[in-house]
Amino acid sequence: MLKFISFGSGSSGNCYLLYTDDDALLIDAGVGVRLLKKHFHDYGLRLDMVRNILVTHDHADHVKSVGSISGDYHIPVYATRKVHNGIERNYCVRRKIDGEMLRVISVDEPFSVGKFRVTAFEVPHDSSDNVGYLIEYGEVTFCLMTDVGHLTPQMFDIIGQANYLVIEANHDPEMLRQGPYPQYLKDRIAGPRGHLNNSECAHALAEHATERLRHVWLCHLSEENNHPELARLTVEQVLRDYGLVAGKDFLVDVLKRKTPSGFFELK
Numbered sequence: 383m384l385k386f387i388s389f390g391s392g393s394s395g396n397c398y399l400l401y402t403d404d405d406a407l408l409i410d411a412g413v414g415v416r417l418l419k420k421h422f423h424d425y426g427l428r429l430d431m432v433r434n435i436l437v438t439h440d441h442a443d444h445v446k447s448v449g450s451i452s453g454d455y456h457i458p459v460y461a462t463r464k465v466h467n468g469i470e471r472n473y474c475v476r477r478k479i480d481g482e483m484l485r486v487i488s489v490d491e492p493f494s495v496g497k498f499r500v501t502a503f504e505v506p507h508d509s510s511d512n513v514g515y516l517i518e519y520g521e522v523t524f525c526l527m528t529d530v531g532h533l534t535p536q537m538f539d540i541i542g543q544a545n546y547l548v549i550e551a552n553h554d555p556e557m558l559r560q561g562p563y564p565q566y567l568k569d570r571i572a573g574p575r576g577h578l579n580n581s582e583c584a585h586a587l588a589e590h591a592t593e594r595l596r597h598v599w600l601c602h603l604s605e606e607n608n609h610p611e612l613a614r615l616t617v618e619q620v621l622r623d624y625g626l627v628a629g630k631d632f633l634v635d636v637l638k639r640k641t642p643s644g645f646f647e648l649k
């Protein structure tokens with residue numbers, strides 16, 4: 383049985399786990415090692431069960447612990463060449479990834495890690511590079527797209543393929559506009575290489591989700607410019623406009639910024 387846990391989602395740190403009885407894949411490593419170890423322990427899991435790490439992009443909230451986790455447990459790290467170079471330059475990543483643990487991937491070129499079949503796809507964002515992941519395990523297709531400046535036709539297609547989907551709902555445009563951030567930062571977040579807002583996320587789901595979709599998790603919510611209930615309501619409302627019912631056509635959950643999600647079974 384495949385299971386999914388989020389250990390943190392948002393600017394304070396991102397880290398997701400897909401695992402079975404004998405394999406585990408970590409996606410991003412932006413939560414501190416000590417805290418992550420505790421979270422694993424709380425779920426009866428151990429960090430040394432992780433066989434591979436996938437990285438989306440080189441912003442600190444996604445990679446700050448990647449060198450430590452990879453180094454301590456000898457875990458290979460998969461990322462595009464630009465992201466690996468970005469991690470090397472990122473001063474927030476104090477311990478770098480050992481050369482022998484580097485695995486360079488290219489978008490749209492599927493590869494296997496254990497029993498997982500993985501395809502990276504391009505996601506526009508203002509990092510060195512950014513990818514989302516489509517991960518197949520048996521009959522299950524799990525997709526993750528975070529830090530999404532804007533959605534591309536390929537990403538719409540991937541939403542249509544997903545049985546399980548983690549997708550960004552970063553901010554409410556009105557809260558961002560009226561919020562405390564300086565104008566340049568507001569422009570960056572709302573821009574085409576920033577972050578996806580609740581309404582963009584909701585419309586993408588309403589227009590591109592298929593009957594394959596069973597469960598959506600809204601991720602990377604802003605602390606200042608969003609509320610979990612507002613994100614959920616926006617999505618539910620737009621879905622309703624399209625004749626879809628959250629909780630019936632597919633489940634919708636919001637991932638917490640700093641608290642583990644509990645585990646979900648992906649059947």
Ligand SMILES: [Zn+2]
Pocket residue numbers: 392393396441443444529602
């Ligand atoms: Zn981020």
Ligand SMILES: [Zn+2]
Pocket residue numbers: 439441507509529
């Ligand atoms: Zn980012």
